């Protein structure tokens with residue numbers, strides 16, 4: 001039987017590259033995207049288009065946690081940070097775009113689906129090199145989570161633990177752009193901007209990181 005993986009998927013550059021990586025590794029993939037009240041629905045539309053293109057089943061989960069309103073990625077009344085690129089990733093600097101425990105919540109949903117369908121792994125696209133200071137993007141967090149899930153799932157109890165695969169964890173944004181291009185991931189359909197609209201804003205942290213990644217990789221961003 002073909003190995004199966006649940007891919008946590010936002011429709012952005014990173015998770016689209018992670019999804020293409022899992023498909024290239026031979027996994028039959030199920031994708032999960034989350035509507036957690038983001039400032040716009042643009043990235044969920046991107047997730048749908050990419051899943052359709054890749055022929056992957058997409059589960060769209062709505063998670064309206066009222067306390068996510070402390071995050072500028074969700075609350076339109078808060079201003080998105082426009083920090084200098086040099087400051088992004090500085091240790092101890094957790095930006096207002098941090099959604100409390102987001103990857104902990106998302107990974108738990110991923111484990112739930114994986115346990116329900118008997119999948120071998122969950123796949124996520126965090127990376128530490130260019131990470132924006134989010135504590136839930138660190139590798140030690142994922143190793144600990146994999147251990148916890150081995151105790152808390154049917155598969156784990158049966159001695160077949162569900163793995164967490166984070167193929168981008170040690171890559172820079174440039175490395176991710178290169179990997180995505182090499183895997184023929186549909187990067188032209190991806191959306192990374194924290195703002196909505198027809199075109200990426202070019203000013204937010206995410207736009208800046210992405211632009212620097214493609215520039216460092218010597219590639220044109222196919223989404224522009």
Ligand code: ZN
Pocket residue numbers: 192193194195200201202203204205206207
């Ligand atoms: Zn932007």
